[in-house]
Amino acid sequence: MNSIVDKSIIDIENPDNFELGGFADHNTPLIKDCWYVAALTHEVSREVISKRLLGVDVALYRTLAGKAVAVRNRCPHRSFPLSKGKLEGDVLVCGYHGMAFNPSGHCVKMPALPIVPTHADVRSYPVVEKGPLIWIWLGHPDRADESLVPDTEWLASPEWKTVNGFFPIKSDYVSMHENLLDQTHFPFLHPGAIGTPEYARSKLDARMDGDSVVIDRALLNSPPPGVYAMPTGLTGKPVDRFSEARFVSPALHRAFARIVDNNDPSGQPRTYRFNITHIFTPETNQGMHYWWFCSRDFKHDDAAIDEHLLGASAKAYKEDVDALEWIMDNILKDAEPQFDLHFAPDKPGLMMRQSLYRLAMAEAGHTS
Amino acid sequence: MNPKLFDVKVVQIRQLTPRVREYLLTSANGTALPTWTAGAHIALHLTSPTRGLVVRHYSLIGGGELQDDSPNTYRIAVQREEHGFGSNLIHETFKAGTALRIGPPVNSFALDRSAPKVLLLAGGIGITPLVPMARSLLRRKRSFQMVYSGRSVDQMAYAQALQEMCGEALQLQCSDTDGMLDIKKLLAAQDLDTQVYVCGPTPFINAAIDAAKSLKWEEGRLRSEAFISSVLAGDTPFKVSLQRSGRDVEVRGDESLLDALSNARIPVFWDCRKGECGLCATKVVTHDGELQHRDRYLTEEEKQQGQSMCLCVSRTNGKHLVLDL
Numbered sequence: 001m002n003s004i005v006d007k008s009i010i011d012i013e014n015p016d017n018f019e020l021g022g023f024a025d026h027n028t029p030l031i032k033d034c035w036y037v038a039a040l041t042h043e044v045s046r047e048v049i050s051k052r053l054l055g056v057d058v059a060l061y062r063t064l065a066g067k068a069v070a071v072r073n074r075c076p077h078r079s080f081p082l083s084k085g086k087l088e089g090d091v092l093v094c095g096y097h098g099m100a101f102n103p104s105g106h107c108v109k110m111p112a113l114p115i116v117p118t119h120a121d122v123r124s125y126p127v128v129e130k131g132p133l134i135w136i137w138l139g140h141p142d143r144a145d146e147s148l149v150p151d152t153e154w155l156a157s158p159e160w161k162t163v164n165g166f167f168p169i170k171s172d173y174v175s176m177h178e179n180l181l182d183q184t185h186f187p188f189l190h191p192g193a194i195g196t197p198e199y200a201r202s203k204l205d206a207r208m209d210g211d212s213v214v215i216d217r218a219l220l221n222s223p224p225p226g227v228y229a230m231p232t233g234l235t236g237k238p239v240d241r242f243s244e245a246r247f248v249s250p251a252l253h254r255a256f257a258r259i260v261d262n263n264d265p266s267g268q269p270r271t272y273r274f275n276i277t278h279i280f281t282p283e284t285n286q287g288m289h290y291w292w293f294c295s296r297d298f299k300h301d302d303a304a305i306d307e308h309l310l311g312a313s314a315k316a317y318k319e320d321v322d323a324l325e326w327i328m329d330n331i332l333k334d335a336e337p338q339f340d341l342h343f344a345p346d347k348p349g350l351m352m353r354q355s356l357y358r359l360a361m362a363e364a365g366h367t368s
Numbered sequence: 369m370n371p372k373l374f375d376v377k378v379v380q381i382r383q384l385t386p387r388v389r390e391y392l393l394t395s396a397n398g399t400a401l402p403t404w405t406a407g408a409h410i411a412l413h414l415t416s417p418t419r420g421l422v423v424r425h426y427s428l429i430g431g432g433e434l435q436d437d438s439p440n441t442y443r444i445a446v447q448r449e450e451h452g453f454g455s456n457l458i459h460e461t462f463k464a465g466t467a468l469r470i471g472p473p474v475n476s477f478a479l480d481r482s483a484p485k486v487l488l489l490a491g492g493i494g495i496t497p498l499v500p501m502a503r504s505l506l507r508r509k510r511s512f513q514m515v516y517s518g519r520s521v522d523q524m525a526y527a528q529a530l531q532e533m534c535g536e537a538l539q540l541q542c543s544d545t546d547g548m549l550d551i552k553k554l555l556a557a558q559d560l561d562t563q564v565y566v567c568g569p570t571p572f573i574n575a576a577i578d579a580a581k582s583l584k585w586e587e588g589r590l591r592s593e594a595f596i597s598s599v600l601a602g603d604t605p606f607k608v609s610l611q612r613s614g615r616d617v618e619v620r621g622d623e624s625l626l627d628a629l630s631n632a633r634i635p636v637f638w639d640c641r642k643g644e645c646g647l648c649a650t651k652v653v654t655h656d657g658e659l660q661h662r663d664r665y666l667t668e669e670e671k672q673q674g675q676s677m678c679l680c681v682s683r684t685n686g687k688h689l690v691l692d693l
Contacts, residue, residue, distance in 0.1 A: 103482075104480050104481065104482055105478075106478065106480070113644075113645075113646060113665070114665065114666075114667050115644060115664045115665060117640070117644045117645060118476035118477070118644060119474045119475060119476040119640060119644070121475060121478050123405075124481075126481065140403070140436075141405065141481060141504075142406075142503065142504045142507040142508060143507065144508075145508075363439075364400070364439065365400075365438030365439050365440065
């Protein structure tokens, strides 16, 4: 680790602050060239809202035709938050001096001047709407390749039923990614819910896949954890459990779980699938927006299962949120330096930290 | 009121054509320079040993072919103009290590990302803001055509790099061998949803604007950026007297009124330096010649009345001007 002692955000892009083979932490510059979720589709409407994303204040609204628009929430004239202004048709009008911008960010009016100035555009950001998510590209707009938007088709597919929730977190997104790649904490931070002691000790296979980190795990002939036992109706019954946890990008972690009941009353093995989607958008280096989704491919209409998964997931994720906020508080406020220890099961998390560090270095113009 | 300036140094110089040199500028302390988008330019605040402050604007190129420069680097190309004090100063004095100050990137010529089809039309050194536009369109796999007109390939900056980058999308029109470009014919052949970006010498841009008008194109379909030139060929020297401070300042034929006043340490407000923001508009007391208004800020009526002028781009062809300063 570079340093666990807090220092102010490092001087971004100063080559002296990077070293080869480093690990990202809460001080590492955020990765800009990446699709992040700006909001859920229903949050964005004809009412202009604002959110801080990667340290930048962004205003979000929809055109009359329903297209989502994201522009910098800061008038280029006197920094007034444009979200405090109003929409006139598709044009966003600043509430301070009435400067007006079209959905491309182009200035179309400056009431205090006899002309429209040619150099007064507000930055607009590429956005893509997919299923329940509005993705935004805050990096170089030329690199906003829509084919790079991560696949989350199960969130919009009729084959799946999803429950979801949201937390604002006062912690860094690097620690959150690490938390999700760290499966040995399950039985202790979330007892009885998502981890079992057998699971914590089962062998894992972690590998890099491009910039991604993947953990494959198989645990045969073992009862399912609490969160999955009720929906499947397999409480206490030995089943085969398979999972793939994947750090997809700085914005997304997904976990695909399969529970196979080899002794289904039908006489055929029956598979129950859960797709868990964790979406993070750093607000700053030390805060983030966290959306979670729990999707299942069976018993869509069972409201009791919805209620159970919603309650159990929200409880478990709140435990993660609390843990990460306590850790961040320690890191930021404790005066005595500490150099955290690493153990074998931390390898996937370290691979992810290294991947994020490499991405940050590349964005700062360094080649590894 | 002056925008924040950045300290940079020249790190690399490349001769692109007999008259055009490319300069790589990096931040003096190695940290990233502000981000910008295709079409943006920066102001170079130069210091001439004889003249003092000289400000010139150059478009940002962004990188070599499809490769981006690192975040602490800006790339510009400067054509040496026979009577251009700024461009001659740059060509004569810029060496590796030369320190200078620049203004933040400003974009008066932004590429609309939503345009379905694009025509980039360049005349001579007007190619510079269109290079990052072509790069952006290529990266985003957008349909576009680039027509680059000049005298001959060896005098056209970035011609070869653009050929490699754009392939079929680029048409080089060399007047020495291919004859003059027929802009009206080119515009008439465009699809209805094509957005045109044109940059080049003033007559070239005016020809494009006139062609668009005669084809009855709606306003905004053709976007142009004129070189921001505070001084034109044929401009003459004059004396300016400042009524309030009682000072006299000589303005040379090849410097702007604003630059002359700045060098005489007369405090004047300014921002855009291209006759749009109106911050440098100043009351005129008397003038013995014609006022040459070149700004967009004052209305036609105000220009006729001659009671105020924008110091950054406007001047007089007379000998004496009295300002309320």
